[in-house]
Amino acid sequence: MTDALAIHGLTKSFGGKFAVDDLSLTVRAGELFALLGPNGAGKTTTLRMVAGLLKPDAGQIEVFGHDALADPAAAKRLIAWAPDEPMLYDRLTPLEYLEFVAGLWGVEPRVAMPKAEELLRWLGLWDNRGERCEGFSRGMKQKTALAGALIHDPQLLILDEPLTGLDAAVARQVKDLLQARVKAGATVILTTHILEVAERMADRIGIIQRGRLVAEGTLAELRARTGEGQATLEDMFLELTGDGEDGRLGPRLEGVPG
Amino acid sequence: MIAPAGSTLWLLRHELRLTWRGIIERRRGRGRFARLWVTVALPLILMLLAGVPLAFVLRHVREIPINPLASLIGVAIVAVAFTLMLSQTLAAAVDALYERADLDLLFSSPMAPRRVLAVRFLAVSFSVFAFFGMILGPILLPIAVMGHPSWLAALLVLFCVALAASGAGLLLAAGLFRVIGPRRTRTLGQVLAAILGAAFFLIAQARNILGGAKTAGLAAVVVQLAKDPRFQAVPGLSWPLRALLGEPLPLLAAIGLGGGVFLIANQILGARFAADAAAAAGAGVGGKVSKSFGRLQFSADAFAATFLKEIRLIARDPALIAQVLLRVLYMLPVGFVILRQAGQAQTLALPGSAAALSLMAGQVAGSLAWITISAEDAPDLLSCAPTPTRTLRRAKLAAAVAPVAVMLAPVILPLAVLAPWAAFSAALGCTASVAMAAMMNVWWQRPGKRSEFRRRRSASWMVTMAELLLGFLIAASTGLFAAGLIGWSVLPAVLALVGVLLLSRSDAQIARSLRAAS
Numbered sequence: 001m002t003d004a005l006a007i008h009g010l011t012k013s014f015g016g017k018f019a020v021d022d023l024s025l026t027v028r029a030g031e032l033f034a035l036l037g038p039n040g041a042g043k044t045t046t047l048r049m050v051a052g053l054l055k056p057d058a059g060q061i062e063v064f065g066h067d068a069l070a071d072p073a074a075a076k077r078l079i080a081w082a083p084d085e086p087m088l089y090d091r092l093t094p095l096e097y098l099e100f101v102a103g104l105w106g107v108e109p110r111v112a113m114p115k116a117e118e119l120l121r122w123l124g125l126w127d128n129r130g131e132r133c134e135g136f137s138r139g140m141k142q143k144t145a146l147a148g149a150l151i152h153d154p155q156l157l158i159l160d161e162p163l164t165g166l167d168a169a170v171a172r173q174v175k176d177l178l179q180a181r182v183k184a185g186a187t188v189i190l191t192t193h194i195l196e197v198a199e200r201m202a203d204r205i206g207i208i209q210r211g212r213l214v215a216e217g218t219l220a221e222l223r224a225r226t227g228e229g230q231a232t233l234e235d236m237f238l239e240l241t242g243d244g245e246d247g248r249l250g251p252r253l254e255g256v257p258g
Numbered sequence: 259m260i261a262p263a264g265s266t267l268w269l270l271r272h273e274l275r276l277t278w279r280g281i282i283e284r285r286r287g288r289g290r291f292a293r294l295w296v297t298v299a300l301p302l303i304l305m306l307l308a309g310v311p312l313a314f315v316l317r318h319v320r321e322i323p324i325n326p327l328a329s330l331i332g333v334a335i336v337a338v339a340f341t342l343m344l345s346q347t348l349a350a351a352v353d354a355l356y357e358r359a360d361l362d363l364l365f366s367s368p369m370a371p372r373r374v375l376a377v378r379f380l381a382v383s384f385s386v387f388a389f390f391g392m393i394l395g396p397i398l399l400p401i402a403v404m405g406h407p408s409w410l411a412a413l414l415v416l417f418c419v420a421l422a423a424s425g426a427g428l429l430l431a432a433g434l435f436r437v438i439g440p441r442r443t444r445t446l447g448q449v450l451a452a453i454l455g456a457a458f459f460l461i462a463q464a465r466n467i468l469g470g471a472k473t474a475g476l477a478a479v480v481v482q483l484a485k486d487p488r489f490q491a492v493p494g495l496s497w498p499l500r501a502l503l504g505e506p507l508p509l510l511a512a513i514g515l516g517g518g519v520f521l522i523a524n525q526i527l528g529a530r531f532a533a534d535a536a537a538a539a540g541a542g543v544g545g546k547v548s549k550s551f552g553r554l555q556f557s558a559d560a561f562a563a564t565f566l567k568e569i570r571l572i573a574r575d576p577a578l579i580a581q582v583l584l585r586v587l588y589m590l591p592v593g594f595v596i597l598r599q600a601g602q603a604q605t606l607a608l609p610g611s612a613a614a615l616s617l618m619a620g621q622v623a624g625s626l627a628w629i630t631i632s633a634e635d636a637p638d639l640l641s642c643a644p645t646p647t648r649t650l651r652r653a654k655l656a657a658a659v660a661p662v663a664v665m666l667a668p669v670i671l672p673l674a675v676l677a678p679w680a681a682f683s684a685a686l687g688c689t690a691s692v693a694m695a696a697m698m699n700v701w702w703q704r705p706g707k708r709s710e711f712r713r714r715r716s717a718s719w720m721v722t723m724a725e726l727l728l729g730f731l732i733a734a735s736t737g738l739f740a741a742g743l744i745g746w747s748v749l750p751a752v753l754a755l756v757g758v759l760l761l762s763r764s765d766a767q768i769a770r771s772l773r774a775a776s
Contacts (some may be wrong), residue, residue, distance in 0.1 A: 092571070102558075
């Protein structure tokens with residue numbers, strides 16, 4: 001079976017500093033893959049290159065067998081990218097936004113119209129379909145952007161911090177939606193700082209640091225690698241990213257003024 | 259003097275610092291050169307070119323005669339200044355309601371909202387006065403030094419006018435808020451500000467709009483009125499002029515009136531306006547229901563989808579509508595001249611009007627192209643779509659050009675019947691001007707925000723000047739072509755073409771500069 005995403009030797013530097021350094025990574029079709037790493041590890045840069053928003057200095061990106069660098073349009077047709085800051089137009093309504101995004105991806109109206117209604121109803125935005133996004137809460141904006149990402153039925157859904165700033169109810173809704181997409185056969189890649197979410201939802205986890213992959217596998221595989229049978233993902237993450245021994249926060253908290 | 263933190267004076271100093279930085283950025287962009295230009299170079303140029311020559315001319319004039327005509331001129335000066343200032347203070351009042359910026363921070367502090375707003379409006383008064391003061395000051399200073407020191411009082415009168423305009427702006431914005439509600443106030447306030455700003459231009463152009471005979475009649479009435487003894491007896495008619503010239507009593511009256519209007523408006527409306535500002539944050543903008551253009555038209559065509567999106571965003575941007583409306587208002591006299599001259603088979607003014615039309619069409623198209631090309635709200639969304647950049651760009655340019663075509667049609671179409679050659683020339687010139695402005699915005703695009711629309715020209719001085727120069731060359735070519743001087747029209751056209759070719763950039767160059775800017 002073709003991998004959903006295959007990255008080989010991906011490299012990107014800004015002003016001589018490597019944001020992504022010879023990164024190789026594979027995401028299998030139909031899985032939910034969590035890409036974790038400390039701040040500035042290169043997660044977003046990696047995903048922006050996969051989405052076609054940044055040009056790598058070196059390396060290869062394949063999306064379902066399509067060379068994303070040689071034929072970006074073919075890869076983009078299969079991908080949806082949802083960053084942490086929703087890509088919205090304040091003065092458009094959710095329905096108009098979906099109409100626009102569907103046009104960009106060339107979705108036929110007979111497919112797009114019912115799909116837009118289905119998505120907005122499912123996300124609880126149908127009653128707000130005629131209101132401009134400028135007055136929406138962060139959660140509503142995030143859901144609208146998510147609906148936009150799903151309108152063309154992407155095979156590979158890439159989400160950068162999709163749960164940031166969402167309340168519990170909306171976060172639950174988003175998580176359910178992602179799991180439903182995976183059940184329906186789509187592939188989801190997400191980055192998150194909420195490690196419990198990755199622990200509970202992800203089929204496989206990749207951890208990167210300073211632009212390099214330091215670990216990849218299922219939770220069990222990661223536990224086996226770190227040699228800690230009952231360790232939480234947080235413990236493993238801190239150990240793998242070099243914050244291990246002194247990263248257990250206990251000693252550090254001693255110096256924090258209370 | 260150091261004002262204690264949290265005091266009114268301290269807040270005023272903070273507001274004035276922000277206002278000053280805003281003035282510098284608006285004029286010339288950031289940096290030392292900008293400050294030097296605003297504080298030294300511009301005043302010096304004005305002083306040398308206007309102030310000193312005027313001072314020499316006026317040095318032997320002992321005093322200005324206070325007669326009805328001079329008094330009327332004094333009234334007109336104050337009225338023009340008040341109207342222009344009101345346009346700015348109304349826009350500032352609307353901004354205070356909707357462009358939240360730091361207002362939420364100030365309202366959440368222990369300072370009384372009423373005091374916060376009073377200080378903000380005082381800063382607005384300083385800001386509108388600064389614009390006039392920077393022009394008038396360097397002219398008045400040599401005149402004062404060379405024999406008329408009391409004329410410096412004109413600056414004080416202008417500040418009083420700014421205070422009164424500030425109070426009136428507050429009053430108008432609060433009134434609109436009450437009458438038509440928060441949703442419509444934003445649009446109507448900005449449109450009203452634009453109309454007020456152009457009002458005196460339109461009055462000055464009354465002759466072009468109404469025609470010579472009607473305005474001659476109007477002028478005769480004004481002259482007759484000035485001679486009428488009853489009119490001469492109108493109390494206080496000469497006071498604005500006397501105040502401008504520094505007579506103590508009228509000057510005190512001006513201070514009392516300006517300060518009074520400001521204080522009363524703030525006293526009566528301050529608390530209400532603060533409540534309105536808070537209400538605007540919640541109900542004013544949020545939940546605004548939009549009627550879609552026609553029905554929703556899902557389309558698999560990226561060009562159609564992008565075009566429709568851009569048109570919707572243009573139509574829903576009150577600040578942009580106000581700016582475009584302003585340019586349309588400036589276009590009006592030209593449109594009237596061109597049609598009347600054509601209707602009366604007088605071809606003398608036709609070429610000039612056709613040239614002016616092409617210049618203004620280019621200006622409007624340039625503004626709209628900046629909005630659609632550079633001020634894209636979701637550039638990443640477009641970048642990760644499988645649609646070619648060229649398709650998106652074409653759709654965006656089409657959306658920028660379409661409103662210009664709609665605005666020009668009421669002039670060009672009747673003209674095609676009345677004077678076909680002039681219509682053809684104007685259409686050709688407008689097309690060239692619009693195409694030039696649109697392409698300049700593509701080649702030299704620089705990502706910005708819609709809210710930066712008013713300051714878009716400070717992004718690149720060179721491109722702004724080039725765009726203006728090319729617009730003038732195209733306009734000159736249009737005028738000569740319309741006058742039948744086809745051979746002569748080639749020269750500016752070729753120069754414009756060379757300029758356009760020199761400024762053109764490849765897709766790779768554009769992408770490189772966008773990458774560097776991001």
